[in-house]
Structures are given as structure tokens and as C-alpha cells.
Amino acid sequence: MPPDPRHAGDRRSLARRWVAIVAALLLAVAASCTSEPERADLPDVDIDAPTDQPTDAPAPTVPSEVAGLSGRLAVLDQVGNLVTMAPDGSDEVVLAEIVPGRSQVRQPTWSADGHVAWVHLDATDAEPVEVGIATSTGEGTRPTEAATDVVPFYLSWDPTSSRIAYLGSPNPTEIELGIVEVGGGRSGTTLDAGQPFYLSWAPGGDQLLVHVGEDRLERLGLDGSLTTVAERPGTFSAPVWTDDGRSFVYASSDAEGEHLVVHDVEDEIAQPLVPLDGLLTFGVSPDGERIAYQVLEEQSALPLSVIDVGTGESVEVTDAPIAAYFWSPDGRRLLFLQPERDEDQIWFRWGVWDGTSSFLLPRFVPSLLFLRDYLQFFEQYAQSMSLWAPDGSAFAYPGTSEAGEEGIWIQSARPDRAPVLVADGDFVAWSPS
Numbered sequence: 001m002p003p004d005p006r007h008a009g010d011r012r013s014l015a016r017r018w019v020a021i022v023a024a025l026l027l028a029v030a031a032s033c034t035s036e037p038e039r040a041d042l043p044d045v046d047i048d049a050p051t052d053q054p055t056d057a058p059a060p061t062v063p064s065e066v067a068g069l070s071g072r073l074a075v076l077d078q079v080g081n082l083v084t085m086a087p088d089g090s091d092e093v094v095l096a097e098i099v100p101g102r103s104q105v106r107q108p109t110w111s112a113d114g115h116v117a118w119v120h121l122d123a124t125d126a127e128p129v130e131v132g133i134a135t136s137t138g139e140g141t142r143p144t145e146a147a148t149d150v151v152p153f154y155l156s157w158d159p160t161s162s163r164i165a166y167l168g169s170p171n172p173t174e175i176e177l178g179i180v181e182v183g184g185g186r187s188g189t190t191l192d193a194g195q196p197f198y199l200s201w202a203p204g205g206d207q208l209l210v211h212v213g214e215d216r217l218e219r220l221g222l223d224g225s226l227t228t229v230a231e232r233p234g235t236f237s238a239p240v241w242t243d244d245g246r247s248f249v250y251a252s253s254d255a256e257g258e259h260l261v262v263h264d265v266e267d268e269i270a271q272p273l274v275p276l277d278g279l280l281t282f283g284v285s286p287d288g289e290r291i292a293y294q295v296l297e298e299q300s301a302l303p304l305s306v307i308d309v310g311t312g313e314s315v316e317v318t319d320a321p322i323a324a325y326f327w328s329p330d331g332r333r334l335l336f337l338q339p340e341r342d343e344d345q346i347w348f349r350w351g352v353w354d355g356t357s358s359f360l361l362p363r364f365v366p367s368l369l370f371l372r373d374y375l376q377f378f379e380q381y382a383q384s385m386s387l388w389a390p391d392g393s394a395f396a397y398p399g400t401s402e403a404g405e406e407g408i409w410i411q412s413a414r415p416d417r418a419p420v421l422v423a424d425g426d427f428v429a430w431s432p433s
Contacts, residue, residue: 054318054338054351054358064394064412064420071390072138074108074116075408076369076427082108082118084138087389087396087410087430089422093140096120107154109384110431111161114138115182119152119166133164133180133188138431146180148188153373156384158205159243165208167197177210179222192220198238198380203245211239217250230270234258236280238379241265242288247309249291251280260293262309273307274314283382285331292317292325292334304336306353317353324378328392329432333413335387335395337366337375350397352413359415367398367406369426385429396428 069087074095076082082096082105095116096105106119117135131151136143150168157164164180166188175197178188194212199220201208208220209229217233218226229239234251235258241248248263252270259272260280274293282293289309295302301321307314317334325336334353339346340363347363366375374381387395393413400406401419408428409419 054320054353054360059362060416060418062417064410064414064417066394066410066420066422069389069394069410071431071433072114073396073408073423074110074138074429074431075423075425076105076108077423077425078407080105082116084116084140084431085423087394087422089408092423093138095136095140096134107152108427108429109155109157109164110138110386110429111135111157112159112432113161114431114433115142115157115161117155117157117164117182119155121151133166135164135182144183146182146185146187148178148180149190150176150178152178154377154380154384156199156201158201159203160205162205165199165201167199177208177220191222191224196237200239200241200383202241203243209239209241209248209250211237211250217252229263230261234261234276234280235278236282236379237377238383240282240284240383242284243286244288247288249282249284251276260291260307262291273309273312278302281379283325283327283334283379285327286329287331290331292327294322294325296321306334318351318358323348324375326378326382326387328388328413329386329390330392333392335413347402348399350395350411352415361411361415362402362419364397364399364401364409364419367400367426370398374427386432387428387430389430390433396422396430398426398428 066088072084073087074084080098083092083094085092098105102123104121108116108118110116115135115137117133120134121129121131123129132145132147134145150170152166152168154167155164162182166178167175170176174193175195176190177192178190180188198211199208210220211217217230218228220226229248230252232253234253236251239250246265250261251258252261258276260274261270261272263270276295278295278297280295282291284291290306292306294304303316303319304322305314305316320338323337323339325334327334336351338349338351349363350361351358387397394410396410398408405421407421408423408425410422411419
């Protein structure tokens with residue numbers, strides 16, 4: 001098999017970003033044990049009193065409810081096969097089976113209408129590696145396939161479920177954006193290039209908002225046309241084109257410094273919400289009304305907070321440094337991942353915030369695949385995959401418990417329920433419905 005493009009040079013700058021984030025998180029964790037965390041002066045933002053900080057109660061013993069949950073899970077099992085299944089682990093369907101040493105399946109991604117796309121690589125002794133993007137329904141019917149000139153390391157369905165954007169590396173210093181028309185063509189088409197490269201689909205699937213390198217923040221049409229959105233992007237990664245199509249969310253820089261910005265698409269007015277001094281991470285609720293954000297400084301992390309776009313008021317979710325966070329499909333809850341140092345071991349805990357209070361769940365270690373390929377780019381993946389059940393009542397994740405059990409876990413979004421192991425595997429994503 002060819003070298004994994006996720007370790008190519010064009011990904012090293014992104015990997016360094018994650019190393020810096022983790023270093024800041026761990027330094028902040030250590031500092032928080034002995035002192036109150038430093039906070040930036042935010043003169044333009046009203047900060048409400050913090051919501052109740054996450055509770056760390058004794059580990060629950062009542063199992064999470066897994067029967068009757070809606071949707072299906074897409075799982076990469078420990079061998080590397082792609083399967084879908086009911087959330088309780090039953091009704092397993094194999095979508096792609098690998099031949100160890102000869103083939104691989106990567107990046108399974110659900111569409112809004114319940115199809116799954118994935119990258120497949122096949123090799124023989126006599127022929128070059130064949131690379132493509134395959135799709136089918138979650139039950140394995142209506143398959144399609146398209147070849148690509150690069151090995152994609154990221155897939156994102158458009159909101160209409162008719163095309164797929166993919167990122168891949170033609171050489172160690174560049175990332176290409178390509179488009180596959182599902183069922184409408186035998187190969188992908190290159191649309192743009194740069195490094196690093198982040199994207200967000202327009203609701204109609206006819207344009208993308210792209211953040212490329214350090215100085216490009218643009219609208220990109222499927223014909224390759226470009227329109228500048230911000231002349232000086234700030235220090236952030238993935239922009240967001242909100243689901244209602246009304247706003248862009250990003251960070252921008254001007255003479256007064258950097259800000260988190262909500263940009264009205266129709267009126268072309270950029271509203272600064274939060275002043276920044278550091279690396280911004282953020283996630284927008286599905287209705288576009290709230291934005292979760294955290295600023296990572298050189299050796300510390302400011303509190304994870306949520307700002308109401310309409311009022312400009314922010315509330316703190318937790319003072320702890322957070323590695324990743326994801327809104328539930330209904331926007332009522334925020335799932336966040338908190339690292340925790342214990343002697344030489346780094347553990348993680350999921351936390352759930354419901355708008356007024358938070359709770360923490362038992363410690364675990366994410367799977368290496370999930371940690372390496374997904375969590376360090378969580379802002380981008382928050383737009384193309386979900387850990388949450390469609391109704392927001394539970395979530396899934398891959399990892400190893402403190403007891404050493406590893407695989408795919410289901411956790412009810414309740415503090416009095418314990419995670420339930422439902423399958424083996426290193427990756428999981430929940431279908432939208």
C-alpha cells in the first residue's frame with residue numbers, strides 16, 4: 001500500500017497545530033491544579049456568571065439505554081471492514097470488506113438522506129494502487145463508485161446528498177479539493193488547491209466557503225469561481241456556512257485585532273462578536289443561534305463558552321481546557337471532551353452541557369484512529385459527521401475504558417447512566433436519521 005497521506009508533509013502543519021493544542025491543554029490542566037486560570041479581558045462581550053460547572057459524581061452503574069434508539073451506526077471494525085448496524089449492535093450489514101495488506105477502507109461518512117460514502121484503496125503486485133470513493137445506502141443497496149487522482153483523507157457530502165467534496169494530497173506541500181457527482185460520473189474533478197484547506201458547504205450544495213492557507217477566505221462555486229469573503233482571515237481553521245444559509249462564521253483580523261465574526265450573506269455585513277488573542281476553535285449550533293468557542297493561548301486555554309448570536313451574551317460552560325466539542329442535532333446539548341492527567345496516563349472524559357449545567361462521564365482513552373485522524377480536526381468533522389443519535393438522547397464513541405474494554409460505546413445523555421459496549425471497532429458515526 002502507498003504511504004498514508006495523513007502523514008504527508010501537507011498534513012504536518014495540521015499535526016503541529018494539534019500538538020500545540022494538546023500541549024496547551026495539558027499545561028492548562030497542570031496549572032489549574034494550583035491556581036485560578038487566567039482569563040482574557042473581553043470588553044465587548046457580556047459574560048454571564050458561569051453555568052454550574054461539570055459535576056464529577058461516582059461512576060454510574062445503570063447501563064445506558066440502547067434498545068429502540070433511532071438511526072444506524074457506521075463502524076470501522078478492528079480488522080478495518082466497514083459495517084453498519086443498529087445502535088444496540090444488532091442487524092449488522094457489511095458495506096466493504098478488506099483484504100489485509102491489499103486493501104483499506106477509510107473515512108466513512110453519512111449523507112443527509114442515509115447513504116454512506118467511503119474511500120477505498122486496492123493494490124496488487126502487478127498494478128498501481130486503485131483509489132476511489134464508493135457509496136451505498138446504509139443497508140448496502142444502490143452502490144456507486146468514482147475514481148480519484150489522489151487518496152482522499154476527508155469526505156463531506158453536500159446538504160442535498162448529490163455530491164461529495166474530498167480533500168487529498170497530490171504532493172507533500174499541497175492539498176486538493178475535488179468534487180464527485182454521485183451517480184453522475186466515473187471520476188472526481190479537482191476544483192481548488194492550497195494548504196491547509198478547510199471547507200463548509202452552502203445549504204444548496206452549489207457553493208462552498210473555503211479557508212485556504214493563511215490569507216484566503218472565499219466563496220467557491222462549482223465552476224471554480226472565487227469571491228473574497230474576508231481580506232484578512234484570523235487564526236482559526238474551519239469556517240461555517242450556517243444551515244439556514246444566512247451567515248458565515250469565521251475569525252477575521254483588522255487594525256483593532258482579531259474577532260470571531262458572524263457575516264450576513266445577503267447584506268455582506270460582518271458583525272464582530274468576540275475579540276481574540278490566540279487560536280480560536282468554535283462550533284455553531286444547527287440553528288445558527290449559538291456558537292461554542294474556546295481560545296487557546298500559548299500555555300493556557302480560556303473557558304469553553306457559548307455566545308448567543310442575537311444578544312451577544314456569553315456563558316461559560318467549563319473552565320477546563322477542552323480537546324473537542326460537538327452540538328447535538330437539535331442544538332439543545334453540547335458534547336465536550338475533557339483531557340485529564342493521571343501520573344503518566346492521559347485520560348479523557350465526555351461532558352454534556354444542556355444550557356444550564358454540565359456533567360462528566362467515566363474516563364476512557366479514544367481509539368488511536370479517532371484521536372489521530374478526527375479529534376485534532378474536530379471543527380471540520382463537526383460539519384460532516386455526528387457522534388450523536390438523531391434525537392440527541394445518546395451518543396457513540398470508540399475507545400478503551402478504565403477496565404481495559406475496547407470498542408464502540410453508546411452513552412445516554414444522562415449523568416446516571418453508564419456507557420454500554422455494543423461492538424468492536426476503532427471508528428463510529430451515527431446516521432442523521
